[in-house]
Amino acid sequence: MKTIVITGVTSGFGRSWLYQLDAAGPAKLFVLARNEVKLASMLAKQALRNELHVIPCDLASLQSVANAADEIRRQTEVVDVLINNAGVWSEDAFTPSADGIELTLAVNHLAPYLLTGKLLDRLTDATQGRVVNTASFRHADANVDTNDIELKNGYSAERAYCNSKLYSILFTKQLAAATAQSALTVNCFDPGIVDTPMLKQAFPKPLTFIYPWFRKHFARAPSKGAETGVYLSLSPACQTISGEYFKDCAVKPLRGFNKKRLALADWLWQESVRLTGFDYPLPSTNGTAIEQDSTLAE
Numbered sequence: 166m167k168t169i170v171i172t173g174v175t176s177g178f179g180r181s182w183l184y185q186l187d188a189a190g191p192a193k194l195f196v197l198a199r200n201e202v203k204l205a206s207m208l209a210k211q212a213l214r215n216e217l218h219v220i221p222c223d224l225a226s227l228q229s230v231a232n233a234a235d236e237i238r239r240q241t242e243v244v245d246v247l248i249n250n251a252g253v254w255s256e257d258a259f260t261p262s263a264d265g266i267e268l269t270l271a272v273n274h275l276a277p278y279l280l281t282g283k284l285l286d287r288l289t290d291a292t293q294g295r296v297v298n299t300a301s302f303r304h305a306d307a308n309v310d311t312n313d314i315e316l317k318n319g320y321s322a323e324r325a326y327c328n329s330k331l332y333s334i335l336f337t338k339q340l341a342a343a344t345a346q347s348a349l350t351v352n353c354f355d356p357g358i359v360d361t362p363m364l365k366q367a368f369p370k371p372l373t374f375i376y377p378w379f380r381k382h383f384a385r386a387p388s389k390g391a392e393t394g395v396y397l398s399l400s401p402a403c404q405t406i407s408g409e410y411f412k413d414c415a416v417k418p419l420r421g422f423n424k425k426r427l428a429l430a431d432w433l434w435q436e437s438v439r440l441t442g443f444d445y446p447l448p449s450t451n452g453t454a455i456e457q458d459s460t461l462a463e
Contacts, residue, residue, distance in 0.1 A: 171250030234283030341408030
């Protein structure tokens with residue numbers, strides 16, 4: 166029986182991901198949820214077959230994330246799969262988290278960084294632990310200012326989101342390199358354009374009138390969006406693959422992710438340490454995971 170920890174299940178394709186995991190076989194499911202009423206309503210409509218542990222957690226609060234990790238640690242000695250799926254597309258104006266950090270950065274990157282770090286020994290104690298991070302093709306549109314990770318100057322919600330998805334990939338590759346001598350795998354994936362509330366929120370406001378047409382012709386069903394996440398969570402085919410970016414259940418070249426981004430991996434790690442106050446007891450990778458990655462575009 167696998168022990169699975171997952172965030173971001175009360176909307177979007179995360180809901181389908183949870184139910185697909187539940188249907189796949191015996192499991193102990195730890196679901197982190199900010200809105201427990203919304204989760205309860207969802208489960209009342211479609212119950213889970215497996216053992217469920219609901220862990221209250223607001224991913225916009227570092228203390229809440231740390232408390233959630235501590236509670237999981239109290240309840241289980243091993244985590245087989247950690248799924249960092251929750252994400253936000255913030256408001257048009259700069260919005261701070263509970264800790265005063267830009268909200269998109271806090272939820273989409275710092276929360277997974279901290280949660281994974283706090284559970285890392287539980288993951289490495291598993292026979293073959295896995296970390297699965299939700300990224301996006303929008304990483305190619307990232308525009309990073311290494312002097313202003315929170316985008317306090319010239320903020321835009323779109324830029325914050327695209328940067329956060331680049332950070333998901335950098336974090337994936339950095340952690341995969343640092344844990345390469347263990348059985349742990351760390352991968353991320355692009356779910357594609359998925360029919361979710363976030364898609365509508367992120368759609369360009371001047372083009373709102375064509376959203377129904379776009380949704381009908383281009384958006385994937387949530388079940389399809391979750392497909393690669395389920396594959397990375399459970400499939401034996403990828404149990405020895407780590408540090409990769411997937412789409413449609415296959416490793417995908419990172420277009421627009423050239424070696425000029427190499428230095429950002431270590432920079433991001435140090436910024437994550439600074440903002441969370443937490444560091445992993447791991448050796449520095451000095452960007453070697455990215456430098457040696459054959460999937461990078463030149």
